[in-house]
Amino acid sequence: MAAVHHPPNPPALHSFESVDLLVESLAAFVVKAQKEAIDKKGRFTIALSGGSLPKMLKGLINNPAVKWDLWQVFYADERVVPLDDPDSNHLLCTQELFSKVPIPKENIHTIDVSLFDDLEELSDAYEKELIREFAQKDAARFPVFDLILLGMGPDGHTASLFPNHPLLAEEDRWVAYIEDSPKPPPKRITLTYPVINHAARVAFVAAGAGKADMLSKVLDHPEEGLPSSRVRPAYPGQLYWFVDAPAAAKLELPPTEFKL
Ligand SMILES: O=C1O[C@H](COP(=O)(O)O)[C@@H](O)[C@H](O)[C@H]1O
Numbered sequence: 001m002a003a004v005h006h007p008p009n010p011p012a013l014h015s016f017e018s019v020d021l022l023v024e025s026l027a028a029f030v031v032k033a034q035k036e037a038i039d040k041k042g043r044f045t046i047a048l049s050g051g052s053l054p055k056m057l058k059g060l061i062n063n064p065a066v067k068w069d070l071w072q073v074f075y076a077d078e079r080v081v082p083l084d085d086p087d088s089n090h091l092l093c094t095q096e097l098f099s100k101v102p103i104p105k106e107n108i109h110t111i112d113v114s115l116f117d118d119l120e121e122l123s124d125a126y127e128k129e130l131i132r133e134f135a136q137k138d139a140a141r142f143p144v145f146d147l148i149l150l151g152m153g154p155d156g157h158t159a160s161l162f163p164n165h166p167l168l169a170e171e172d173r174w175v176a177y178i179e180d181s182p183k184p185p186p187k188r189i190t191l192t193y194p195v196i197n198h199a200a201r202v203a204f205v206a207a208g209a210g211k212a213d214m215l216s217k218v219l220d221h222p223e224e225g226l227p228s229s230r231v232r233p234a235y236p237g238q239l240y241w242f243v244d245a246p247a248a249a250k251l252e253l254p255p256t257e258f259k260l
Pocket residue numbers: 048049050051052053076077078079089150151152153154157158159160183
């Protein structure tokens with residue numbers, strides 16, 4: 001019998017009157033994803049972004065429902081800078097979240113700073129880190145993250161996938177590097193679409209009026225093919241957008257009520 005090809009689920013757009021409500025609801029959503037993953041397989045795999053995202057995770061701090069010791073954290077993208085450099089996504093996540101919660105250090109998977117001279121080796125090593133976590137345990141062609149949290153840049157980029165960049169066409173690698181990021185710093189590594197689009201859940205978080213024009217392009221005009229519009233997790237994966245009212249102001253797409 002021929003395999004049935006199921007199209008991706010449509011995105012669920014959750015719009016909140018204030019950033020505080022967004023933060024609270026996002027925390028509840030992450031906790032629910034965590035619970036489902038841990039009930040099923042005893043661990044929770046999540047990829048985090050930098051930029052404006054880490055501070056939106058403050059609802060997880062002092063939250064007794066979070067089982068930090070069962071989290072395995074990767075980065076959706078990372079800048080090729082020392083881990084204590086102000087441009088490092090790891091530093092940002094540490095300042096906003098990890099320094100304030102009891103997560104074991106070994107559960108946070110950072111890039112290998114000893115490989116900065118060779119970006120091919122650096123991204124290969126991060127891919128191997130993913131293979132150690134996923135391939136042995138889940139034996140899949142691509143890792144299936146329980147949750148990937150993304151931001152959307154003013155040009156529609158997400159992770160380190162930038163408009164018109166050849167990396168948008170990557171089909172095999174789990175982790176790739178770029179040396180010419182239009183947003184500094186130029187050298188970065190990033191999860192690729194095959195990884196992002198195999199996740200069980202992907203959630204974008206965007207707040208503020210500065211995101212409104214681009215959000216409407218990305219969600220109302222996906223045919224333009226901006227990097228954030230290309231995030232379409234394969235069925236049964238689900239895409240979510242957590243936005244505040246100023247970011248949602250120009251959207252035609254109707255919001256979906258947020259229910260756990
Ligand atoms: O450069 C990056 O930008 C994106 C978007 O950042 P935001 O500040 O506009 O939210 C971010 O998601 C990514 O991790 C980062 O490296």
